[in-house]
Amino acid sequence: MAEARLRRKDGGLSMVKRGVTKPGKNRKRRFNAPNHVRRKFLSAPLSPSLKIEYGARSMPIRRDDTVTITKGDRKLTEGKVIRVDSERSKIYIEGVTRNRMDGSMVQIPIRPENVMITRLELGDDKRRAILARRGFEAKRRSA
Secondary structure, three states, rough: OEEEEOOOOOOOEEEEEEEOOOOOHHHHHHHHOOHHHHHHHHHHEEEEHHHHHHHHOOEOOOOEEEEEOOOOOOOOOOEEEEEEOOOOEEEEEEEEEEOOOOOOEEEEEEOOEEEEEOOOOOOHHHHHHHHHHHHHHHHHOOO
């Protein structure tokens, strides 16, 4: 993190942490990030009904979530996530395919920022705990 020195009212110096501002450094950190950090980059916004229900704005995408594509020529296509590729930062959605010249069908990789989660897969206790920590209950407890 970049740090800046600021002069306090009492004459002393204080250090203030600031984020990286250079685009090249931001890209370097994103592409060289470890897997546990990269997973957070694969987040997508929740649908308005899920935002109201859980009180969270976005969640990392997982397999078996149902998503709607919000941008591109496949806009408004809804399907289940069948694969999450954290190395390439892409997701693959059931039914979003194209034909190759040889006639075979291939999945189209989609960027996670171009989708909206419409149904969460809550089979995992950890995911429920994340929603409890981020949602309305946590905000009520802290207030």
